[in-house]
Amino acid sequence: MAPPAPYIVDEILEEIFIRLPTPAALARASTASPRFRRIITERPFLRRIRALHPPPLLGFAVDKRAFHHAQEPHPSAPLARALADGADFSYSFVPVPQPQPNQELLSPWYHRDIRDGRVLLGRRFGKDDPSPVFRELVVCDPLHRRYVLLPPFPDDLAHWVEHQVYNPFKPFLLPVAEEETEETAFRIIWMAHCRTKLAAFVFSSSTGKWQEATKSGPTGLVLDRGDSAILSRIHPHFLMRHYAYGCFYWDWLVTGSRKLLMLDTRRMEFSFADLPPGEWSKRVAIVEAGEGRPGIFGFHGEIASDLSYAIAQNTGESPNQWQMLKTISLDPGYIYSIDAATGRYLLLVRTVASSLGNLVENSLVEYFSMDAKMLQLQRVCTKQCSLMYNGTHIYADFPPSLLSSRAI
Incomplete structure (x- = not known):
């Protein structure tokens, strides 16, 4: 036979x-x-x-290149340890561009985003650079030590943001599109707050070019005077970005505004979505609740003790009606905060609180993950910290994608 x-x-x-x-x-x-x-x-x-x-949560990275992998008894700990042992999260394989003559020395690479096993790094320009708005960007795969250096922002698009005000948005990676035929393909969005308008530009590795992302061109979303003023006051560390079912969300709770800015990447259109009823404090996080419906986690009150969870009743469009699903009681005597979210995962930070409810200096900082399906806290790791990190990015993917080692 x-x-x-x-x-x-x-x-x-x-x-x-x-x-x-x-x-x-x-x-x-x-x-x-x-x-x-x-x-x-x-x-x-x-x-x-x-x-x-769902891709397992393997750890998280912070702005200044530090990476923390999931530890026992987290279910992802064995795979996370293998990743930490095999990957280079110092990014020593990424070249360091030399500054131009008379240009201030460039800063180190910083995390801008992590998605699909890829890491987006950015470098700040010196104060004397003629275009301080834009950053050098590189997409890399720390496990296979591959990278792609992105080209500078083109002059024919740069003139649209000559009058940009303070910009709270960071460049970020888009999820791998289903229609992409190349496993190495990726896209990046860079957003600009241009006085009364919000513009978006996209880089595609398939074309090797930056172009206007929104259908209406670089004019993007027209902001009223109040929204524009809010954006000009928000620090990048406080404007959290979340992704669920083809849409990115930014919460504006830090300014007292009950809004979610939404970018639908399928149509490349901006809109605003409403928060669920009630008083939501500090940060909220958007996750994928299942069946195409986004979910939202958040706290009520200044001292977070109960974590609320609601899901959108509609699918495939801007959420306008929410159903409160559950309130999760957390251990008293601690300060809890939402640090990051991606897909089905929420990353919470827990610290010891004093009798006045303040953070105890040099206390242990515990990181917990929560799956939007299981709604159970699982400890990721514990660190001795005197200062909370900003700009946390969850690393959750299996397996990491492979990039060519080249510059576009």
Whole structure:
């Protein structure tokens, strides 16, 4: 009897792999042979896996290049340890561009965003640079030590933001589009607050160019005087960005405004969404609640003790009606805050509170994750810190995508 055709064997193996219980088991299988790894890393198979298993939360990174991986007893700890041991989160493989003559020495690379196993790094220009608005950007894969240097922002688009006011938005990565045929493809959005307008520009690795992102061109969203004034006062560390089902959200609670700024990446259109009823304090976080509906986590009151969770009643458009799903009681005697969110995961920070409700100096800082499906706190790691981090980015993906080591 003739042996089965190779493609039939591959199909049988794929059906076996899809039945493995966890992403960690799949990761171990991918190391068994080149053939296993090829099958497991093919895009159609990854789509099936991600539909069954959300990418595991492996850790988080902060602005100044520090990376903290999930530790025991977190369920992702074994895979997170393997990532931390094998990856280079110091980014020593990324070249350091030399400053131009008479230009102030450039700052180190900082985290701007993390998505799909890719890390977006940015570098601040010196104060004497003629275009301080724009940053040098590089997309890299710390596990395989690959990188792509992005081209500078083109002059034909730069003139649209010559009159930009203080900009609280950071450049960020878009999720890998389903229609992308290349696994290495990626897109980046850069937003600008131009007085009474909000503009967005997108870079595509497929074209190697920056272009206008919004259908209405660089005019983007027209802001009234109040919204524009709010944006001019918000520091980048306080304007949190979240992603759920093709849309990015920014909360404006830090200014007392009950609004969510929303960018639909499928239509590249801006809009505003309403918060659920009630008084929401400090930060909120948008997650994927399931069935295409975004969910929202947040606290009520100055001392956070109960975490509220609501889900949108509508799908596929700007959420305008919310259903309060659950209130989760947290341990008293601590200060809780929302640090980051991505996909189904929320990252909470817990610190010891004094009798006056203030943060105790040099206390232990505990990081917890929460899955929007399970609604259970799981400790990610514990650190001794005297100062809270800003600009936290969750690293959650399996497996990391592979980038070519080149400059565009």
